[in-house]
Amino acid sequence: MSRFDRWDDLASVRRRPRRPFAAAEPELYFPPELYPVVRHPLVTAKGSTVVNDLLLQRLYDYLEFTTELETLAVIPVATKISRGRSGLVLSGRMRSDAYKIVTDEAWHAQFSHEFVCEIEAETRVPWSLKGACTPPAFLLRLDEIRGRLPQDLRGVEGLLFAIVSETLISGMLSQIPRDDRLPLSVRNIVRDHAEDEGRHHVYFRTLLTHLWPALGRAERQAVGPLIPAVVYAFLEPDYAQTAHHLRGIGLTGEQIDQVITESWPTDRIQSSVAAAASQLTRYLSEVGALGDKRTLVAFEEAELMGSGYKNPGDASREFAG
Numbered sequence: 001m002s003r004f005d006r007w008d009d010l011a012s013v014r015r016r017p018r019r020p021f022a023a024a025e026p027e028l029y030f031p032p033e034l035y036p037v038v039r040h041p042l043v044t045a046k047g048s049t050v051v052n053d054l055l056l057q058r059l060y061d062y063l064e065f066t067t068e069l070e071t072l073a074v075i076p077v078a079t080k081i082s083r084g085r086s087g088l089v090l091s092g093r094m095r096s097d098a099y100k101i102v103t104d105e106a107w108h109a110q111f112s113h114e115f116v117c118e119i120e121a122e123t124r125v126p127w128s129l130k131g132a133c134t135p136p137a138f139l140l141r142l143d144e145i146r147g148r149l150p151q152d153l154r155g156v157e158g159l160l161f162a163i164v165s166e167t168l169i170s171g172m173l174s175q176i177p178r179d180d181r182l183p184l185s186v187r188n189i190v191r192d193h194a195e196d197e198g199r200h201h202v203y204f205r206t207l208l209t210h211l212w213p214a215l216g217r218a219e220r221q222a223v224g225p226l227i228p229a230v231v232y233a234f235l236e237p238d239y240a241q242t243a244h245h246l247r248g249i250g251l252t253g254e255q256i257d258q259v260i261t262e263s264w265p266t267d268r269i270q271s272s273v274a275a276a277a278s279q280l281t282r283y284l285s286e287v288g289a290l291g292d293k294r295t296l297v298a299f300e301e302a303e304l305m306g307s308g309y310k311n312p313g314d315a316s317r318e319f320a321g
Contacts, residue, residue, distance in 0.1 A: 224295030
């Protein structure tokens with residue numbers, strides 16, 4: 001049975017209205033706990049208006065990240081799957097479901113972009129990165145990962161990134177709809193997205209069980225150690241984007257470095273990434289990806305092995321993150 005059997009009844013593109021933006025005071029635009037730079041003393045000293053403006057910019061970033069992620073990372077992979085060009089032997093049902101994922105993701109990209117336009121019109125505050133030619137951080141990180149792969153394996157990083165992002169994003173989306181400090185329209189649009197991504201999560205988890213066995217031993221040894229970098233490519237903050245916003249409020253280069261370093265210390269990033277990726281790490285273990293020593297070491301060095309984890313291939317060994 002497929003999670004998409006009732007797609008016509010459940011998909012947001014089929015049953016949810018387009019969510020118009022509606023602001024209300026004194027609501028926040030984005031949870032400050034998810035954007036710790038706004039709590040740094042150098043930022044709070046600028047006043048509450050600056051903090052609120054930064055949270056609005058973060059909402060813009062979040063929505064445009066959704067548009068970029070769907071159009072540049074997920075839709076191309078789902079399209080190849082739907083057309084039988086992914087390199088994997090998949091059932092007709094999985095190919096058919098991939099078409100529905102393409103439709104879902106195109107809708108997510110569209111409503112996220114349109115929502116940004118509506119917020120700009122309502123608040124009269126433009127997205128400060130509009131028109132910037134700099135690609136999102138995840139694309140630059142994926143380019144670096146692609147360069148580390150053997151020539152004949154380049155392209156698999158895109159498939160892996162789609163699996164990583166689609167199995168992790170449903171967790172990322174879970175907090176915002178429950179935060180009643182945010183405008184209802186913001187919570188609703190994220191809730192619509194989250195409900196669709198729950199189905200995608202199951203699909204891409206299944207896709208992983210097809211991908212990993214399809215790789216030969218040498219291919220697994222080449223790809224496996226790079227998976228932590230793929231996870232970080234998706235989950236690590238976009239520091240350049242944040243630096244741009246902090247320059248916009250008048251901080252110096254030295255102050256920007258201080259705010260970013262102190263707001264996102266390395267150990268906190270590692271622990272939050274490990275927590276967010278714990279379910280994915282289990283999925284990778286289940287398909288045997290962590291059975292390779294170099295891959296396991298890469299996961300340990302990236303602090304992705306949670307406390308109490310046991311490798312099914314070696315029950316006597318415990319790993320603490």
